[in-house]
Amino acid sequence: MATGNPNLATLHPVSGVKISTVSAGIKTPGRNDLVVFELAERSSVAGVFTKNRFCAAPVTLSKQHLSEASVRYLVVNTGNANAGTGEQGMKDAKATCERLAEIMEVEANQVLPFSTGVIGENLPMDRLLNALPLVKSALVEDGWVEAASGIMTTDTRPKGASVQFEYQGETITITGLSKGAGMIKPNMATMLGFIATDAVIAPDVLQGLLTETATKSFNRITVDSDTSTNDSCILVATGQVEAAVINSEQDPLFAVFKAHLQALMIDLAQAIIRDGEGATKFVSVQVENAVSQDEALEIAYTVAHSPLVKTALFACDPNWGRILAAVGRANIAPFDLNKLAIYLDDVCIVEHGGRALSYSEADGQDVMNREDITIRIDMASGEASETVWTSDLSHDYVTINAEYRT
Amino acid sequence: MATGNPNLATLHPVSGVKISTVSAGIKTPGRNDLVVFELAERSSVAGVFTKNRFCAAPVTLSKQHLSEASVRYLVVNTGNANAGTGEQGMKDAKATCERLAEIMEVEANQVLPFSTGVIGENLPMDRLLNALPLVKSALVEDGWVEAASGIMTTDTRPKGASVQFEYQGETITITGLSKGAGMIKPNMATMLGFIATDAVIAPDVLQGLLTETATKSFNRITVDSDTSTNDSCILVATGQVEAAVINSEQDPLFAVFKAHLQALMIDLAQAIIRDGEGATKFVSVQVENAVSQDEALEIAYTVAHSPLVKTALFACDPNWGRILAAVGRANIAPFDLNKLAIYLDDVCIVEHGGRALSYSEADGQDVMNREDITIRIDMASGEASETVWTSDLSHDYVTINAEYRT
Structure with a gap:
């Protein structure tokens, strides 16, 4: 069950982001369960992650890569959380990044891995690695709707939100996805959230924006009080709209952008509650x-x-x-x-x-x-x-x- | 549903305690829903009560009476918790004590009131007051089994435990009842617990015994994390076995008695979990x-x-x-x-x-x-x-x- 309007909003493409959604058959054969985001060079990327002490291997590795390198790819699988999997889990997360980096001709630490699904089982690496070569040719700018479905687990509906606004003659787009229906009491972020904008935003400002808006959105929802091991939320600024620049909180665009981002984050967070497991209210x-x-x-x-x-x-x-x-x-x-x-x-x-x-x-x-x-x-x-x-x-x-x- | 053995243990009468279980029809016509304990003169009485800030009127009044007077009667109704009932709730709890005191020819503050059932509705005082005159003639020493059923709400089975042990040639009895199945995460006591012994125990020692053993029994169970507004647990020492005296923790009987009491309290607490609402484990x-x-x-x-x-x-x-x-x-x-x-x-x-x-x-x-x-x-x-x-x-x-x- 679920509450509210089940229809997905129009999701505007974000210049500088391409998305590929393919099938690796991780849990269910034929299911489109592998999503890759390609980010333009010099994109700013910010992340907030679960505070569960047993955070999953991909969470640990994403935090490390985010601190080391300029991120170019996000790779997301559903059907298996790669959590509680010890050393093998970390090896598998690394192997995923290495293989995708090889295909895309970047460094492995320019890839952030994300997993969601059952806790405590090892990733089926053969199926996952076999599917990665399919990703490159499937990358499209207009791939948000397919990706919203591709990251679902017990969700009954895809979740996304998008806004476009004019600022000083420039059109700025923010588009985001979320997933989650159970094990929901995020502590820094929801189960998974991916938001991108085409504005130019300095990395430290972007991180501040994400932390603050996640606190008042994903960190204010609860289905069942169970904080997940895999909560991750990523905010990307591709910088393709070169005139829309936020280098500090003093830039005039900052407050306007923040308000729009906050509204979109609340929308994505509430969508998780509306699709909460068994929800009728x-x-x-x-x-x-x-x-x-x-x-x-x-x-x-x-x-x-x-x-x-x-x-x-x-x-x-x-x-x-x-x-x-x-x-x-x-x-x-x-x-x-x-x-x-x-x-x-x-x-x-x-x-x-x-x-x-x-x-x-x-x-x-x-x-x-x-x-x-x-x-x-x-x-x-x-x-x-x-x-x-x-x-x-x-x-x-x-x-x-x-x-x-x- | 419930787990474990459904049969009630043999409940030995406690010299100095008589019990009356009658019908007031508070929620269900004909249901035996009103239980009164009569305690011998000079009994010691100790109590622990809910820490829920919205404690019910009878909890507030019981605490007051316990601090003021020598307690002779406990009056317990099921079907209505008299909680969240404001000033009227306190008037009703007082009127109940006053009427029973009048019938039994004691002071009103020698009566402790207890209520359990639905929160937020006023007690049906006409039916309750009409039933009180039936209590006196129904008092019996062997009334523990009927009382165990009389205090049930969503419980599917009565809960009681009893122990007799020899100490220096004297037989000491401890018998107790508990009730509760939902809104169970006691904080000082269970929903309701009544335990009596015929030993002679000084009031401050009795209070210490109750607080300590309740902490390791009723305060270690949870069905649904919801601490009730009406949790109360009473321990009575009637002093009828005059040779069994505990005036301080240094008395040789203290450690033996405490261990038996702790075992009995754990038994009563676990019985609540075995009968937890919908419990299969x-x-x-x-x-x-x-x-x-x-x-x-x-x-x-x-x-x-x-x-x-x-x-x-x-x-x-x-x-x-x-x-x-x-x-x-x-x-x-x-x-x-x-x-x-x-x-x-x-x-x-x-x-x-x-x-x-x-x-x-x-x-x-x-x-x-x-x-x-x-x-x-x-x-x-x-x-x-x-x-x-x-x-x-x-x-x-x-x-x-x-x-x-x-």
Whole structure:
């Protein structure tokens, strides 16, 4: 299941990026499961990666290559995460980069590898290496839609977003893809995200932009609280629109570009929640007027991870007591229960430490029947606000994750 | 569903305790849903209560009465938690104590009230007050079995444990009840627990015994990470066996008594996990050789709460990568991945940062097919160990919690 509009947006090509999507048959014969991005020379590349201590071999190698060389290729396979695979996993990730570099006549450390799928199994290197020679002739500028499908695992739909805007007479494009539906509580990035622009952006500025916008997008979603071993998000600036230059945060284009990028990143992150495993609801948990950002996030995630809140959402049950109980067990400093107020969309459900006087079950039911629901928690104790996006906990979530490996 | 032996143990009466179980029809007409314990004069009474900030009105009032007076009665209703009910909830809890005190000819603050059931609805006081006069004539010494059923909510079976032991020629009895199946991650106590002994124990020693043994029993279980608003656990020493005296931790009987009490408390706590909502597995998560108790608990709970680990357990799928990913995202200081080892029962699944060389899928499958499974995580970095008990995440969990209020 999934929520919202299933249709993929128009994805504008980004000058300086070519994409090839081919079949290596890693998990399923014939499936288009191998995606390669070719980046123009002198592109700036920034990355954010999982904080899971058991990060996968490709994550370790991508971080190393990104720090060493000028990146020209991203190679992504689905069907196998190459995580928890020890030394063999690192050998396989390196061999993948070396073979693609050989074909494309670049150095191996100019290739960043990414893998997603089952944890703990070795990559089928014979099939992967056999497919790499197919990549070169399949590179096209208009390959974003095929790539969005090519990186899917338990996703039920491809995810992409694209924006074009005029700035001082120049048209700037930003286009991105994301994937992910389960094992989703990103910590620096989503499962996988690839975003490119044709603007000219200095590497350190690009890294700052990615870190900041990922924090307020991919790092604010959770399906099931399980941070993946493979989360990676890459932002590329190909520099093909030579007049659109961002060398520092003081450049006038910076704020405009950042706002567009942030909107696109949120769109890609929310798409993961809308396609969350078994999702029937898209839920925004907004915490307002908390003492600190940390406190606001702790409350928001405690509510967003509560199995009892999530099953009530699945049941369209306005069981507001479960929301109150989750707020009450959040690991925060003491606060004034009587000042706190909780709303379902515009319906106040809790005030003065108990059920709101104005609340009626019919009003609560009316909100819970909606597909998109906002749980708003006003702490009335400070000025910090945070929003986290999540899905409900349904039978399909259990089915998908009880059957995924079989 | 539930795991383990469904039969209730023999529950020995405790001299100085009489119990009455009657019907108030709070949620279901005719259901025996009101339980009253009568304690002998001069009994010592200790309590531990939820740390959920939205603790229910009866929890607040019980804590107050316990600090004020010599307790003679515990009154427990199921079907309604009287939580999130604001001022009216406190009025209702007080009225319940006052009416029972009037009938029994004691002071109102000699009565401790307990409620369990749906959060956020007012108690049906007319039905509750009408039933209280039935209590007095129904008091019996041999009422533990009926009481165990009387306090159930979504529990599928009554839970009790009892031990008798000889000490210096005297027979000492400890008998206890617990209830709970969902909204279970106790923080000081389980949903509800009532334990009594006929020994003579000084109040401060009794409180210390309860706090310490609850920490290693009810505070080490989790079904769904949701700490209840109503968790309460009461330990009573009626002092009827006058030769069995514990006035301090130096009394020879102290260590013997404490060990028996700890065993009984663990038994009652594990019974909650065996009856966890939708449970098909009883899972012990043991963390060994961690740097600190806090670190060991953080790792154990991260694994025990992971929806992906829990659905893999439900599916009997030896998907050890999900366990490794959960350990990797635990919020602890950096550690040496290569030293860590993870076992399913006696099968080593992870060592040297990846799948153990000796591991075979058949061995893993053999363990996962069992009903009782131990996940053992050896951090090889310190001397602290902790064990947490949990259940799996099944379709029945979702069904129970999506349908509970309807």
